Amino acid sequence: MARLRRVDCAAPGIARRRRGRGFEYRDEHGERIADPEVVARIQALAIPPAWKDVWVCAYPMGHIQATGTDAAGRKQYRYHDQWRQRRDAEKFDEMIGFARSLPRLRKRVARDLGGDDLGDQRVLACATRLLDRGFFRVGSEGYAADNDTYGLATIRKQHVTISGDTMVFDYAAKGKKRRVQRLSDPEVVGIVDSLKRRRSGGDELLAYKRGRRWVDVKSADVNAYLKDATGGDFSAKNFRTWNATVLAALALAASGPAATGSKTARKRAQKRAVDEVSRYLGNTPAVCRASYIDPRVFDRFDGGLTIGGVFPDLVEGEGGWPEIQPEIEQGVLDLIHEDEESGRLEKVA
Structure with missing residues (x-):
């Protein structure tokens, strides 16, 4: 597999120019690009028509594939799929460290x-x-x-x-x-x-x-x-990623064994879980699934594993959600790490 290369979007690249109802693309020398493979790669980036000052990377494996300025004057980016996948993996690994730091953080907050x-x-x-x-x-x-x-x-x-x-x-x-x-x-x-x-x-x-x-x-x-x-390099964004992942894990566990009975049933249960997360976060379901919910939660569900084992012990008392939250969160960590010896997990298929 070809390797990604880091690129500088200030370097020469491909420019987009309006032509009739569409666009044409020019290389760094101003020559019109006619190569169908290059044009197809650019079109696959789905660069919004409203973007101005569009720059497209000349290299198919550049980690940044395109930039432009949106209607609000903000610089926007299109990244290579492999780069996004790598960054997403790093983001969710960072989320695990954040989740493990929550007891310390909550103790400080309470004080x-x-x-x-x-x-x-x-x-x-x-x-x-x-x-x-x-x-x-x-x-x-x-x-x-x-x-x-x-x-x-x-x-x-x-x-x-x-x-x-x-x-x-x-x-x-x-x-x-x-x-x-x-x-x-x-x-x-x-x-x-x-x-x-x-x-x-x-x-x-x-x-x-x-x-x-x-x-x-x-x-x-x-x-x-x-x-x-x-004591970690965390930010407020980590809360939304972790909370979205916990909510999704809860929703999938609540869907019950019947939801894993067929591929269609699993997809339906996953859609319901994502929709629920979307309501809480205020993002679209597509954004929630792509950017906020750790995909390992869905992988475990496809394999018949949920945090259903925590449910029998969750008797919500006067403390409400804060009282049961740590046990649920530990169940999600066990799920992500596939700790099948954990009593917090349940095999449903």
């Missing part, structure tokens, strides 16, 4: 939440707890300013309503999709309520007190807190 101030550590612990339990994107200051779309770090005070221990976040997320997320957490609701009620410091919900002034929480602050608390 920092126990304060009585609104300093940086307590507010960042609050943000981390919300990421852990709320399926939020962390958000980008640029997206909030340019597109009026929000994530946890950029949510405004008016996006939150509180009733008892329940918080409702109602806001426009990435892609201007409305997101309504409900969380009940007595340890953070008081912090969120205080931040919502403050009269100074701007419209952003998350801010901490430094001396006599308020400082807005940035996504970089949240990521720095995560790295400090875990």
Whole structure:
């Protein structure tokens, strides 16, 4: 198999030019490309017609195959399939390290939440707890300013309503999709309520007190807190990948033995699982399956293995989801590593 080569998208490449209702492609010397194999490779990249300043790699095995500027002025990339597969494998391996660090992180968060101030550590612990339990994107200051779309770090005070221990976040997320997320957490609701009620410091919900002034929480602050608390090079994105994988594993286990009875039944069960993850994350099912759910969960399901072994021991008491979450998460780790000696797994075929 031909090997990938790293390329620099600032180097000479193939340019796209409008021609009639379609496009033509020119090499670095300005010569029109007529080779049908090269044209077919470019067309297979499915570069959006709206992209401007399109650059296409001259090498079929370049790790970046194309770049362009979208309608919002952002630089976009098309990567080689092999490069994406390699990066995805690395991403999910990193996710395992993140999952193993969660007990340490949650212990730190619980300690920092126990304060009585609104300093940086307590507010960042609050943000981390919300990421852990709320399926939020962390958000980008640029997206909030340019597109009026929000994530946890950029949510405004008016996006939150509180009733008892329940918080409702109602806001426009990435892609201007409305997101309504409900969380009940007595340890953070008081912090969120205080931040919502403050009269100074701007419209952003998350801010901490430094001396006599308020400082807005940035996504970089949240990521720095995560790295400090875990000792690993993790970010808020790891929460969404891990939570999506756990949700998918739960949904597949709940589908029961009948779902593995035939190839059609397995596909149907997997589609239901992905659809459920999509509802929680706010992404399309295709994006959830391709980018957020560890594919090993589906591989194990195809082999007749689920985390169904955790179900008999899960009696949800007063502690609710946080009480049973660690056992389920350990079951998912056992599943990914195919630890068939684990009592948390169930053979269903």
